[in-house]
Amino acid sequence: MGFLWTYVLGPVLVLLPRRWREVLGSGEVHWGRAGVLSGLLEGVGGIVALGYWYSYGFSRMVDTGVATALRGDLGPGVTDQEVGGVSYVVIMTHPITWLLAFFVVEGAVRLCAAAFAEPVGTLPLVLVDWAAGMFRPRDERATETLKRNAGSFAGAIKEKVMLAKARDVEDELNYRKNGADEILEIRASRKKEEWVAPKVVRVDETYYRLDETGVGAGARPFWYRLKRLPAGVPGRKVILYRTPQGG
16 A cells, blocks of 8 residues: 555655645655655656657648748748748747746756655645745744754755664664553664554564654664554554564
8 A cells, every 4th residue: 555655646646735745644655755756757758748849849840831931921032941940949939848848857856856855846836835825924934934944954964964874783672661651662773764653563463553753863863662552453554573582
């Protein structure tokens, strides 16, 4: 199911602005991968469509121009080169050419954003979201935007640096009691991409609910806090995790 959400529905949903995606709450989507695929499809699709449009439109304009010149409608002395030059200018300034070029550029930008920071929606919908946001109080808009952009950028850079320096070491597991709750905290050297709260994790034969995740420091910067469940909930959406003791 995660594959369907990420690689089939995800590339479409990731076209939406971030605030809209948060309202949908599609926790099954790995937004980074969906954003890369969406940007790649948009960019490649734009290049293919642009090539076809240039080939079809340019040849058609040249044929029409030559036929018109042969009928004498363009006056005497018009050459094939002049017809071709005018056709080239027309095709380059045509609205369809600019629209397809926009898809190529936007696809490249969205691919890079998803790969190195966080996925962004398509520009027309982002502008609609921005326009709708203008009706919210100014202080709320400014604070929310500033925090989101700063946090996303800083978090992405920090994570990339950690991954570049990290060495593969065995996860560290810490069990403790918090009143009546049994808490398990797992610290890892690598980020567990599918571990998104509040997913259920089966640790060996015991079921836990993932309550909180975060990034710290040290050899195991990524931490995951889980709370033991009173009963098992088997299913395909349950994350399976084996401890070294559990094999």
